[in-house]
Amino acid sequence: MTSSDVSAPPEEAGTGQAEAVRLDRVVHRYGLGGESFTAVGPVDLTVPAGEFLVLVGASGCGKSTLLRLVAGFERPTRGSVRVHGAEPRPGAGAGVVFQTPRLFPWRTVRGNIDLALRYAGVERARRPERRRELLDRVGLAGVEGRRVWEISGGQRQRVAIARALAAENPLLLLDEPFAALDALTRERLQEDVRQVAARTGRTTVFVTHSAEEAVFLGSRIIVLTRSPGTVALDLPVPLPRAGVGAEDLRNSAEFAELRARVSHAVKAAAA
Structure with a gap:
């Protein structure tokens, strides 16, 4: 696999299309009074239609909170969340996959x-x-x-x-769906999800704490800081989304470089 094979820009399904998700100055707090704490925010984020966005960060940085806000399971304390221009409603605009199959x-x-x-x-x-x-x-x-x-x-x-x-639904949300699986099964399902996203063109938001998983799956990666979670790094991933085998992609120098960059950013953001 040559450098030119890996670094060629992928086709961007969201280019020129309407935004699928928009977060404007979103802040979310849990608890009341002196027991409250800010889990997320402020966060500004736009996800174009067709993008595979990965939210990555250390445990407790607010990744899953952001996903629940996009799914409509929770409402932001401040700011606004829009999915295809409307306020999200549970089960009405997105398919959701949790860490434990329900x-x-x-x-x-x-x-x-x-x-x-x-x-x-x-x-x-x-x-x-x-x-x-x-x-x-x-x-x-x-x-x-x-x-x-x-x-x-x-x-x-x-x-x-x-x-x-x-x-x-045009939007698929996945909250660390492979975290409890063995390494081999996890890699197989990563490839399955990657192929499904490429074939369907659905906008996908995927939560993980793994830099390797983020680089393998995402066309764009957002690294979050420690709580309260804010955007520490917004990184496009210029790797092909199709036409390259999983092992060839993982073994490429470009993949290793991006994985190291994301891993470093996650550690720095959690410090």
Whole structure:
């Protein structure tokens, strides 16, 4: 793999398109009175449509708080959050994948996907075809009849990703979804998510504490300071998003240089 192979600018799905997410002077506090503390802010951030944005930083820097604000699970104490120009509402504009898969253990893989399709308003007649498409996309063809407790942790997380994709929302939010997985499964799912994002063109916001994961996945990386979280580094990632194998990308000099830069920024921001 040559330097020119890696450093060629990727196609930017968001170029020239409307912004998907906008945060204006966002501050978020928890608690009341003397027990309160500021978790995030102030943060100004714009995410163009089609971008794969990674929020990275040490534990407690406010990464997950920002994701919850974008998802509409919480409202900012000050400032405004807009998703496609409107105030975010839970479940109404984004698919969300958490660190722990939130599946129904008494249902099969098929049942979990079909429930998500039903909530997404997909007609009953179309659900089998749509389910097959989703399971193929996340590499789970052939396991739809198994119960959740009969599949591995990595497969459960794939089901969670498929559920998040079911509604065909233009925004996908992932909160450290691979943190509890073994290294091999984590790398495989990183590649899956990277490919899904490239194929669908969805705007993606991904939370991690890993500099390597951030560089591998992101087309742009935001490093947050220690609490209260503010933007310490806003870094475009000029690596190809398609057409290069995962190992070739990870072993390239450009990848190593970016990983070192992000790692250094995370450590400095946490000091």
